[in-house]
Amino acid sequence: MIFRQFFEPVSCSYTYLIAARKGGEALLIDPVLDRVDRYIKLLDELDLKLVKVFDTHVHADHITGMGALRDRTKCITIMGEQSPVDVVSVRVGDGDTIDIEGLSLDAMYTPGHTIDSYCLRMADRVFTGDTLFIRGTGRTDFQGGSSRDAYDSLFNKLLTLPDETLVYPGHDYKGDTVSTIGEERAHNPRLQVGSADEYAAIMDNLNLPNPKMMDVAVPANVAIGRGQGVARHAAWALTADQVMDQCNAADVALVDLRDASEREAHGVIPGSVHAPYTGLDSLIRPGGMLREMVGTTGRRLIYYCAFGERSAMAVESSQECGLDNVCHLIGGIDAWRQAGGPIEQPGEGTA
Ligand SMILES: [Fe+2]
Numbered sequence: 001m002i003f004r005q006f007f008e009p010v011s012c013s014y015t016y017l018i019a020a021r022k023g024g025e026a027l028l029i030d031p032v033l034d035r036v037d038r039y040i041k042l043l044d045e046l047d048l049k050l051v052k053v054f055d056t057h058v059h060a061d062h063i064t065g066m067g068a069l070r071d072r073t074k075c076i077t078i079m080g081e082q083s084p085v086d087v088v089s090v091r092v093g094d095g096d097t098i099d100i101e102g103l104s105l106d107a108m109y110t111p112g113h114t115i116d117s118y119c120l121r122m123a124d125r126v127f128t129g130d131t132l133f134i135r136g137t138g139r140t141d142f143q144g145g146s147s148r149d150a151y152d153s154l155f156n157k158l159l160t161l162p163d164e165t166l167v168y169p170g171h172d173y174k175g176d177t178v179s180t181i182g183e184e185r186a187h188n189p190r191l192q193v194g195s196a197d198e199y200a201a202i203m204d205n206l207n208l209p210n211p212k213m214m215d216v217a218v219p220a221n222v223a224i225g226r227g228q229g230v231a232r233h234a235a236w237a238l239t240a241d242q243v244m245d246q247c248n249a250a251d252v253a254l255v256d257l258r259d260a261s262e263r264e265a266h267g268v269i270p271g272s273v274h275a276p277y278t279g280l281d282s283l284i285r286p287g288g289m290l291r292e293m294v295g296t297t298g299r300r301l302i303y304y305c306a307f308g309e310r311s312a313m314a315v316e317s318s319q320e321c322g323l324d325n326v327c328h329l330i331g332g333i334d335a336w337r338q339a340g341g342p343i344e345q346p347g348e349g350t351a
Contacts, residue, residue: 013032028050058083079118088307105122125168131150139208142210306334
């Protein structure tokens, strides 16, 4: 496995790069905007393809690099389903998995620092975001934070992991890089409490100043969607109603870009073809399945995904490689559902 821990000194943030092998797919956790060039350089050096980026929560002390990485690499952006961000490609819930080639991470919903805080667990380690630090814990006084939720997330979720589990936090202000669950249970001063009341009494009396960047970072981090306001008016952007009018025509093929787990969880538009976004490049190149289908049948492709981010990127990728007769569903299957469009479980239909 390839594993790197990046440090950003202004906000003392850690970012993590994970990949199963050189030349394979990569995931970044909590990237910082100012360091995006550095990540891309290392990805190039290690011949890695960035396929997914995950933010553990909406950060208040730095601007996320997710939007810039998506725009430069066409990777998938992921956050928890409780996040107030305008658009991300995928939203995960407690217990969902995030897969890249050769690796799988489990999402743990751990509210408390913020209402949308998640930790990611993978084999021998856990990425704790701002829920658990080395000898500290994340503050709970803004963005829907709650000291009682934090107590529950710490004691009933994170501290139930095996003692030897490595702890990789979202920040460290003293220079420590890694700890273990057992070490934190025994030596983290915030965790030496006997009840949620006792924990709340500590956390509710910290009287910390707001982060310096908060007024800039939070609004920027909530509005990371891929310019859908502009893309909405593009000729290749269709509303759910427009797609409903057109999708039964013989010359149209609906293409679902989501992963199998998303299809299972949220259903599919009847009659659509499945072509996961991460494998799209090979499908739209000459000789690829979608390219051939368009070539032989002359059908127009309408891409859709969860919220319209991957489908907008798929239109651009298709146009770049000469596949022009493609559109996408604005707002994804989420907008389709809200418009009353039919949805079925995958495998029920004919396609
Ligand atoms: Fe935070």
